[in-house]
Structures are given as structure tokens and as C-alpha cells.
Amino acid sequence: MTRSLQGAAVAGIGRTAFVRKSGRTPASMAAEAARAALADCGLTPADVDGFTCFDTGDFARPSQVAHAIGVEDLGWSLSVFGGGNIVTSTVTGAATAVLSGQAEVVVVYRTLGSQTRYGKALGTVEVDGEAQFGGPQGYLVPPQWFAMYCRRHQYEYNSTSEDLGVIAVQERTHASRNPHAVARSPITIGDYLNGRWINEPFRVFDCAYEVDGAVAIVVTSAERAADLPHKPVYLLGAADSNRFGGSIDQWDDLTCMYSRDAAPRLWSRTGLKPSDIDVACMYDCFTFTVMATFEDFGFCGKGEVGDFFREGRATYGGDVVVNPHGGLLSEGYIHGLNHHYEAVLQLRGEAGDRQVTGAETALVTSGAGPFGGALVYGTDRL
């Protein structure tokens, strides 16, 4: 008996508009994305028996969203607590539910409304758990945590603001060809450097563009997917890593991330290597997340990301196309599930003006700091 994710595939994808202020509930947007994903693959709510999501902040429960679109009897329902760190586990959880016969058709979704903005914590009056140590010091939100990582990387490897900036500039250039992206006006490295400071060493363009919206993908068996309208996009393999109990501050080496451990595990499980990847949807809550994880996945060495991007090796015509949709920085922050949407679109060859020619494999990473994971999708099974 083989142990593999390759019996599962993504058959459908759906999403809402990504906007700054929707005036809608998270449940409403999740329902719209789920309906769109099912319509995309020619299925109806009556065909769905599984729903799963991950959440921190804004959310809508799987049972609630399933009910909202007319599912009468949901056989498998799983809500996972977490953010970017848990996206891979949530998607592979759906796949394993399918592979083990717990469900036949699973909708995986993430929904975010205007009640959640991770960049500021202006409503916070009390902090428990590990946050009780940093919060009272004025140290409470993700841009601060990962700027702390970035500073250490700059200290040890002499990476620079310009190295971060080239990531932000390129993602924006990619987003300019993506009608769904919320930020499409090109920026220059000068614009990046003139951007206002958030917390040094991060400027405004280092940070994800937070929006309201929802994304859903439909995971089913490869056999079932083969009978549906689109060519199946197979799950080739995945790997996660969690260390230090998820403690941002206690993680041992701030110049790298969870990917230090997840990457070799992923390459070992799939037999693939960085040069086999056509599209890399790198989780980019911040520019530095791309930098650290790109190094960890082995696309280049420590401190080499800036040159790699400047030489055009991370865009069309280069070694690998990083975030052709513009990523969380420019398409919008749907907590990384939009990276899965983009990967599927690229592997179907349906990405329009931003299509990566001949794309057959896509790496999708998720998470930052001490925990996260990655998944490889392919047009064909290994």
C-alpha cells in the first residue's frame, strides 16, 4: 500500500472579489467562494460531503458555510485553528479525508472580513499566553515579529533594504497583469525606499495588503476529478514543520524559518528539487518571508535572494516564476489560500496575460517563523 497524496486532486477553484472594505460577513463571502468553486467543476452542493477551513480572527464555521449554500447533511467538517502556518495541513487534511473515504468531495476555504486586520492591534487591552510578555512592551503584531527576523538576517548575511525592495517591486509588476489583484500600479525601487516606515527594517511595501474576501478550492479523488470539466491538478506531496511550540521569539535561528526543516522533507517525499519547479507561490505575509523561505527551499544560497531577483531569475524567462499573481503583497491577503488558487490556475494554463508558459509543477508554501509547510501541485502524477 503506497502512502501518497497523489490519489487526490483539486478539481475546482472559486473566490470573491478582494476589496479593502466589503461590508459583508465572512460567512457570506465564504458561501460565494464555495459556490463559485463548485460551479467551476460542474458540481452542486448536493455533491459535497466535506468542508474544512482554518481560522484566526474572522471566520465562518464549516457547518455554517455548508448550510448557507444548501448542503443538507455534511459528513466531514473540520475547522483548524491557525493562520498561514496551517494552510498546508488544512489542504492535505482534505486530501487525506478523501483518500481515506471519510469524504468524496471537500471544499477548503478561507474567509476574511474587515473585523480582522493583523497589522494593528488597536483594540487590544489584555494579552494572555506568550503574548503577555511582548504585548506590554508594545510588541504585539506580525510586522514587528518578522522585522525582528529580517534584522538578524541583515546582521548575519548583509542582506539589504534593496534586496527586500526587489521582491516587492517584482510582485507588484506581476500583479499589474492580474485583474483580480487589489494593488496593480507598478512601483519602482525608489518608491519602495521612499515608502513610510512601519517598523524598521520594514517599510509599508514589505507588508501584505490586507483585504476582505474568500477563496475556496474543491479537493476530490483523482478518479472523480478525471470526470469533471477541468484537467485535474494533482497533489504531488507536502510537508510541514513545527518547532518551539510556535513561539516566534524562541525559534532558534531568525535568519531562516520552518522551511529549514519542511523543505528537505518535501523534496525527499516527492523526489523533486528546486529546479523542477515552474511556479513558486511563496507565502509572503512580508517580503522577508519570501527571502528566508526561498533560501530554505534551496532556490539559492543565504544572502543571495536580492541578486537572484535582480538578475530576473524569479520571473518570466528565469529559473522559476515567483508569485505570478502578485502574492499577498499585491493580489491581497487571503491568508495564503489565494496562492493555491493561483497554482491551480497556472497548471490549468488559464492564467491569461500572466500565464507561465508550459507550467507543470507549482510549489505553494505557507507560514512564517517556527511553523508552516508546503505542497507541490502537478499536471501529472509522479
Place this chain on the structure above:
Amino acid sequence: MTHALSIPPQPVPDADTAPFWEATAADRLAMCRCQSCGLWLQPPLDRCRACASPTAFQDVAGTGTVYSFIVQRQPSVPGYLDKVPYVVGLVELDEQRGLRLPARIIGVDPADMSCGMRVRAELTGLPGGDFRVPVFRPIGAS
């Protein structure tokens, strides 16, 4: 009545963290340590993660090294909206490699900050309640 945004986030101690705050209230900096194998544990645990023995809080020297730091420019956290710019460091305490506390670094121009800077803790009152928190000052600075 003070506006909520003017007060920094207040700690909510639990059974494992309460001794930390009891120590700071008494003007001491104490960290959680395994009473059997000697491992320091942050965040605190009631049992050692390595050997499962009981832990206790023990005073530390209060000296350490800045492992990394940020300079906060945008008002993002209540109680600090009118305090920007300020410096937050991840201070690695001398007691154990990797034993870190996030804390403000005071008495230094942000432009003079660097990784590797030696610092010493002092306790200061947290506005909005009775808690005291550790902050760090460069060793040698007045």
C-alpha cells in the same frame, strides 16, 4: 477616565506565568527553570519539556545580548501610539543560549542600536495597572 488606546496591553497571568509577574512586582527578574536538569524554559511550563520534572522561577542576572531589534515607527499598539519611535529588542539572557525576552531597549538612540549590544534589565511600571515590566538599557549607558 483614561482612553483605552492610551493604555498598553495588560498581561493576563495564568498558573504558569504568575510567578514571573510576582517577581517583577518585587523588582526582580525571574525565569522558569527545571529544578532537576537545570533547563530554562520560556514561555514557562509547570513541568520541564525535557525531563518532566517540576519547575520553579529563579532570579536571573538581568544581563544579556541583543539578538535582534526593531525600531517602531508606525503607531500600532495601544499605549505606544504617541511613543514612536521606540526600540524593541529580543534580548538573549546570559543564563542560556536562546533564552530570550522581547523588551524595550531604553536610553539609546535608535541609530546607535546594533545586534550583539550588551544590555542590563531594570524594572519599570506598566501604565494602566500595577504590573511592572523589564526593560533593558545598554551596559555602560547612564
